[in-house]
Amino acid sequence: MSEPKKPQAPAAGGRASTKKELPEHFKAYKHVWVFIEQERGQVHPVSWELMGEGRKLADKLNVELAAVVLGAEGETVRHAVAEAFCYGADLVYVGADAVLADYRNEAYTAAMTDLVNTYKPEILLLGATTLGRDLAGAVATTLLTGLTADSTELDVDADGSLAATRPTFGGSLLCTIYTLNYRPQMATVRPRVMAMPERVEKPIGRVVEHALQIREADIVTKILSFLPDRDSNKSNLAYADVVVAGGMGLGSPENFQLVRQLAAAMGAEYGCSRPLVQKGWVTSDRQIGQTGKTIRPRLYIAAGISGAIQHRVGVEGADLIVAINTDKNAPIMDFAHVAVVTDAIRFLPMLTDAFKRRLSAHSRDKMAS
Amino acid sequence: MHIVVCIKQVPDSAQIRVHPVTNTIMRQGVPTIINPYDLFALEEALRLRDRFGGAVTVLTMGPPSAEDSLRKALTFGADRAVLLTDRFFAGSDTLATSFALATAITRIGETWGAPDIVFTGKQTIDGDTAQVGPGIAKRLGLIQVTYVAKVAELDPEGRTITLERRAEGGTQVLKSQLPCLIAMLEGTNEVRRGTMADALSAARAEIVKWNAKDAGVEDLGKCGLKGSPTIVKRVFAPAARSEKAKVIEAPEGGSLADALIADVFARQPHLEADLTALARGF
Amino acid sequence: MIDEKFDAIVVGAGMAGNGAAYTLAKRGLKVLQLERGEYSGSKNVQGAILYSDMLEKIIPDFREDAPLERHLVEQRFWMMDDRSHVGLHYRSEDFNEEAPNRYTIIRAQFDKWFSGKVREAGALVVCETTVTELVQDAYGKVIGVKTDRGGGQIHADVVVLAEGVSGLLGTRAGLRKIPKPTDVALAVKEMHFLPQETIEDRFLLKGDEGVVIEAAGTISEGMTGMGFIYTNKECISLGIGCLVSDFQKTGRSPYQLLETFKQHPSVAPLIAGSEVKEYAAHLIPEGGYKAIPQLFGDGWVVVGDAAQLNNAIHREGSNLAMTSGRIAAEAIFQVKSRKEPMTAQNLSLYKTLLEQSFIIKDLKKYKDMPQLLHIQSQNFFLTYPQLVSKAMQNFVRVDGTPKIEKEKMTLKSFTSARSWAGLFGDAFRLARAWR
Ligand SMILES: Cc1cc2nc3c(=O)[nH]c(=O)nc-3n(C[C@H](O)[C@H](O)[C@H](O)COP(=O)(O)OP(=O)(O)OC[C@H]3O[C@@H](n4cnc5c(N)ncnc54)[C@H](O)[C@@H]3O)c2cc1C
Numbered sequence A: 001m002s003e004p005k006k007p008q009a010p011a012a013g014g015r016a017s018t019k020k021e022l023p024e025h026f027k028a029y030k031h032v033w034v035f036i037e038q039e040r041g042q043v044h045p046v047s048w049e050l051m052g053e054g055r056k057l058a059d060k061l062n063v064e065l066a067a068v069v070l071g072a073e074g075e076t077v078r079h080a081v082a083e084a085f086c087y088g089a090d091l092v093y094v095g096a097d098a099v100l101a102d103y104r105n106e107a108y109t110a111a112m113t114d115l116v117n118t119y120k121p122e123i124l125l126l127g128a129t130t131l132g133r134d135l136a137g138a139v140a141t142t143l144l145t146g147l148t149a150d151s152t153e154l155d156v157d158a159d160g161s162l163a164a165t166r167p168t169f170g171g172s173l174l175c176t177i178y179t180l181n182y183r184p185q186m187a188t189v190r191p192r193v194m195a196m197p198e199r200v201e202k203p204i205g206r207v208v209e210h211a212l213q214i215r216e217a218d219i220v221t222k223i224l225s226f227l228p229d230r231d232s233n234k235s236n237l238a239y240a241d242v243v244v245a246g247g248m249g250l251g252s253p254e255n256f257q258l259v260r261q262l263a264a265a266m267g268a269e270y271g272c273s274r275p276l277v278q279k280g281w282v283t284s285d286r287q288i289g290q291t292g293k294t295i296r297p298r299l300y301i302a303a304g305i306s307g308a309i310q311h312r313v314g315v316e317g318a319d320l321i322v323a324i325n326t327d328k329n330a331p332i333m334d335f336a337h338v339a340v341v342t343d344a345i346r347f348l349p350m351l352t353d354a355f356k357r358r359l360s361a362h363s364r365d366k367m368a369s
Numbered sequence B: 001m002h003i004v005v006c007i008k009q010v011p012d013s014a015q016i017r018v019h020p021v022t023n024t025i026m027r028q029g030v031p032t033i034i035n036p037y038d039l040f041a042l043e044e045a046l047r048l049r050d051r052f053g054g055a056v057t058v059l060t061m062g063p064p065s066a067e068d069s070l071r072k073a074l075t076f077g078a079d080r081a082v083l084l085t086d087r088f089f090a091g092s093d094t095l096a097t098s099f100a101l102a103t104a105i106t107r108i109g110e111t112w113g114a115p116d117i118v119f120t121g122k123q124t125i126d127g128d129t130a131q132v133g134p135g136i137a138k139r140l141g142l143i144q145v146t147y148v149a150k151v152a153e154l155d156p157e158g159r160t161i162t163l164e165r166r167a168e169g170g171t172q173v174l175k176s177q178l179p180c181l182i183a184m185l186e187g188t189n190e191v192r193r194g195t196m197a198d199a200l201s202a203a204r205a206e207i208v209k210w211n212a213k214d215a216g217v218e219d220l221g222k223c224g225l226k227g228s229p230t231i232v233k234r235v236f237a238p239a240a241r242s243e244k245a246k247v248i249e250a251p252e253g254g255s256l257a258d259a260l261i262a263d264v265f266a267r268q269p270h271l272e273a274d275l276t277a278l279a280r281g282f
Numbered sequence C: 001m002i003d004e005k006f007d008a009i010v011v012g013a014g015m016a017g018n019g020a021a022y023t024l025a026k027r028g029l030k031v032l033q034l035e036r037g038e039y040s041g042s043k044n045v046q047g048a049i050l051y052s053d054m055l056e057k058i059i060p061d062f063r064e065d066a067p068l069e070r071h072l073v074e075q076r077f078w079m080m081d082d083r084s085h086v087g088l089h090y091r092s093e094d095f096n097e098e099a100p101n102r103y104t105i106i107r108a109q110f111d112k113w114f115s116g117k118v119r120e121a122g123a124l125v126v127c128e129t130t131v132t133e134l135v136q137d138a139y140g141k142v143i144g145v146k147t148d149r150g151g152g153q154i155h156a157d158v159v160v161l162a163e164g165v166s167g168l169l170g171t172r173a174g175l176r177k178i179p180k181p182t183d184v185a186l187a188v189k190e191m192h193f194l195p196q197e198t199i200e201d202r203f204l205l206k207g208d209e210g211v212v213i214e215a216a217g218t219i220s221e222g223m224t225g226m227g228f229i230y231t232n233k234e235c236i237s238l239g240i241g242c243l244v245s246d247f248q249k250t251g252r253s254p255y256q257l258l259e260t261f262k263q264h265p266s267v268a269p270l271i272a273g274s275e276v277k278e279y280a281a282h283l284i285p286e287g288g289y290k291a292i293p294q295l296f297g298d299g300w301v302v303v304g305d306a307a308q309l310n311n312a313i314h315r316e317g318s319n320l321a322m323t324s325g326r327i328a329a330e331a332i333f334q335v336k337s338r339k340e341p342m343t344a345q346n347l348s349l350y351k352t353l354l355e356q357s358f359i360i361k362d363l364k365k366y367k368d369m370p371q372l373l374h375i376q377s378q379n380f381f382l383t384y385p386q387l388v389s390k391a392m393q394n395f396v397r398v399d400g401t402p403k404i405e406k407e408k409m410t411l412k413s414f415t416s417a418r419s420w421a422g423l424f425g426d427a428f429r430l431a432r433a434w435r
């Protein structure tokens, strides 16, 4: 019964709550904000992807685009602020305080709600990462406003309301959600759903430093340690240029090697469909799709993957999708651009060889010239 | 120790079909299941109960038929089940859902003792928002820890709890206090089977059914559609790609692999140069 | 070990098990029903037609809330060759009656509803629990069951075996033999989802009216078998089944047959544009009267498909299943009310009652049919359909051939394919089996 509501709910018409009647006190809420997520010195790229979207919304609404940077005072915050301008911010709100050194929900929720209540944005966007989702849910409930999770498309309609579109019912349908009469209008967006905007070198502009009233003594949760993932666990799947993935059509965990080998030959990342994770053939950080990663590579090669809707939603952003499948009627044929109808187990080694030949031939040419 | 676990009955999304004309969900024959993510929360709760004693109460908000999911949770070994069901809850978004559940949890606390931990799943497979957990925590003023991979330590006397929480690029180990709300990560455990005795007592159990009033909701304006700031204006099917995939075939006497590669690079001219550069880097 | 003893344990929550458990519980017995599926119906595959009369005898007011799909107003029989079908269609407004006689149902939903009724009647229903073994005492009397859940065995005065066609438990306990491949058919089935309006357009239906098509002919490639198409509200159940022994002989896969059936020019337009969900395969007992095993013993009875109680000729299974369940329950109740033990001798009442019912009478009537169809499968399922099709085409096609010649051609094609003696023989045999 949680969001999104049943699609059978009649659209508009008849119900008072679907009309826009923004209460007077919300009319002061203006401008588009993007929360810049950073942990351990790194800004999550999703924040810049959101700046690209935020810019478009702000331009349509003819308002300013602000970035919100939270963290402990220091180089990390300074760097995030400077970068925010390069990704199109008109101004940056900074909450710099030692209590914000590491992400903790209590401190970040307090900081964020304080900033919203003070400076009153009309739209607030966050990445749908573990941090962003944790924070967004708490902030929206504290502010008693609406929040649309995992939006895939953001727009403003004729009367200036945020229209956030997201998949529903396992991706079988899309729905467009509004928060007409509450502010801010909040939405989260998964990494790689929006394109990365171009970074343009710019000087630091207007910065609003906000003094926070949060004391460490009031924060119950303490961080004992952080255990970074071992390198082998780290996949850069979401941000890879080329991704090769395998599915149940490969038939056995041994055959999944063929996918790894092709990926290695191309300098690509590898991934898989969900059943392979469930069977324990591949680790879960390699899963692509609705409940795994969204990818946006320039080239996606799917071997022995049927292309169920839950898989499809994770790969649709790819520029070029190649399907290798024995079944010419598999659902993946409806959204792949190119296909070979053949046995992947036999074909993958040939493809790996062919790529190796082609790429090394080139590098020889080029080195010679 | 009293632990409340929020579970949701959801349509098995693998089996959902959409009416091609009206774009509504065709529900016929679509089975419902316990949101798979919630089973990890339930199992973790059962383990803590087995270790520290006490009881596990499962709670769901949904239609009367959601009773099936609760009974199933009892078969796994939960001690009691509460079904929150009322037409006033229909059309709830995450804010309204968290309000209703938080109110019911308060009533559960008054009836069987205040919970030490409230568990939720990471997210649902139909709502898929991961917002209800944080929403409940905020409404109840509980510490919230999401994406929890492991309950590392728990000290019932000292009222402290140490958790491993999945974060970007690694695992946060954090120490917090009871009571708290934990949203459990998937794959962290495997839900137990339940003994024959569990199954028999589940089959016999009375499921507690509360409407809004029983649960202690005073302001119906915070429930259902009225209490939901978000409005679904439009539901539509994703645009189909107009063309099917172009099927590449091996040229006479040539290799299929080479034909595919040629086609790929013809469509992505820069990719070849970039991959070559990358290959040279090896 | 669970120190609780039940009056009866019912194994399986299909039609037979539900019929038995409901009746037992209604009569006030302490009943435990065990089902291995996630819920009652989750593993059940059926076309499926529900026959009202037999359910009325168990739950008279079932129409009030049972999940019924469509009531049947039309029955079609098709004799098919590769490109045509000759059909007999019977449709009558009489079937739009107050209390319709036959409905299509979706077993998964129907069984769930039935199971709810069983619960309401007071039986304990436990799902996701497989009975792994019957517990017998030193004298071979069945005294309880073991399950795959931890916590040991459970005891009862009598165990009702309603475990369906494969009947593993009974076989394992030595109570019956494994059914022969010639006595069981393997059916495959798909659900084709379509918008309600489309189904109504294609089959000329209004409201809740429904159609059944039963098809035989070259679709089974000479094997003993049949195809079926049933209309539900928002989907079409479609399937085909053939004797297991025939599949063994020909090496064909049921899936291939189903594909061919779906692509048949008479079938394809009915399901065009549908979304397929649920592919399922299931066995159907086809041995008829002669294949019925021992039906009762000390501390046990067997009902439904597990007892091979299935009328293959009329495609009736679920009604025999629920009726045999009900009758077994009534027999058990009578023994119990006389305060007598559940011995084989006392439980023989079940067989006596069954013999008085339509079940055994119907099965006896067709007792020779399975063998006949089986031995003659080439003729009945390949040669005749082709001949009939040819004859029909010859009859309706107007091409200037004098009618008298046409008749001769038809006759000739029949006799050249099968000798006169063969033809008469078949007709005679068929009539005798049917009688
Ligand atoms: C709530 C929910 C969330 C889900 N989330 C995800 C998700 O995030 N990601 C995801 O991937 N899935 C997800 N799924 C599962 C999804 O519905 C599908 O079940 C899954 O994607 C199917 O995986 P597959 O294509 O590998 O396997 P299958 O569907 O079994 O397909 C195998 C394919 O391989 C082909 N094939 C067989 N042999 C060969 C061969 N030798 N050579 C080439 N091709 C061959 C077959 O024709 C077929 O198309 C989710 C499901 C649910 C219910």
Ligand SMILES: Cc1cc2nc3c(=O)[nH]c(=O)nc-3n(C[C@H](O)[C@H](O)[C@H](O)COP(=O)(O)OP(=O)(O)OC[C@H]3O[C@@H](n4cnc5c(N)ncnc54)[C@H](O)[C@@H]3O)c2cc1C
Pocket: C011, C012, C013, C014, C015, C016, C017, C018, C034, C035, C036, C037, C040, C041, C043, C044, C045, C046, C047, C048, C049, C050, C129, C130, C131, C132, C162, C163, C164, C165, C169, C187, C188, C189, C239, C282, C283, C284, C303, C304, C305, C306, C310, C315, C316, C317, C318, C319, C320, C321
């Ligand atoms: C494709 C097809 C079409 C059909 N069409 C029709 C039709 O139109 N009309 C009609 O009347 N009949 C039809 N039938 C026949 C009908 O479905 C069966 O005769 C009927 O379902 C038999 O009921 P049953 O209760 O004996 O067995 P089942 O319905 O098979 O039920 C047996 C139950 O026992 C459970 N079980 C098995 N072993 C164990 C165990 N060890 N422990 C616990 N539980 C166990 C199973 O999970 C199952 O739920 C059709 C059958 C098929 C396959």
Ligand SMILES: Nc1ncnc2c1ncn2[C@@H]1O[C@H](COP(=O)(O)O)[C@@H](O)[C@H]1O
Pocket: A001, A002, A003, B006, B007, B008, B009, B035, B037, B038, B059, B060, B061, B062, B094, B097, B101, B119, B120, B121, B122, B123, B124, B125, B127, B128, B129, B130, B131, B132, B133
């Ligand atoms: N109607 C509900 N009843 C009980 N728990 C729910 C309900 N909706 C959501 N939850 C809980 O909140 C978690 C997150 O749900 P969601 O925000 O919908 O992704 C789920 O895993 C459940 O534990």
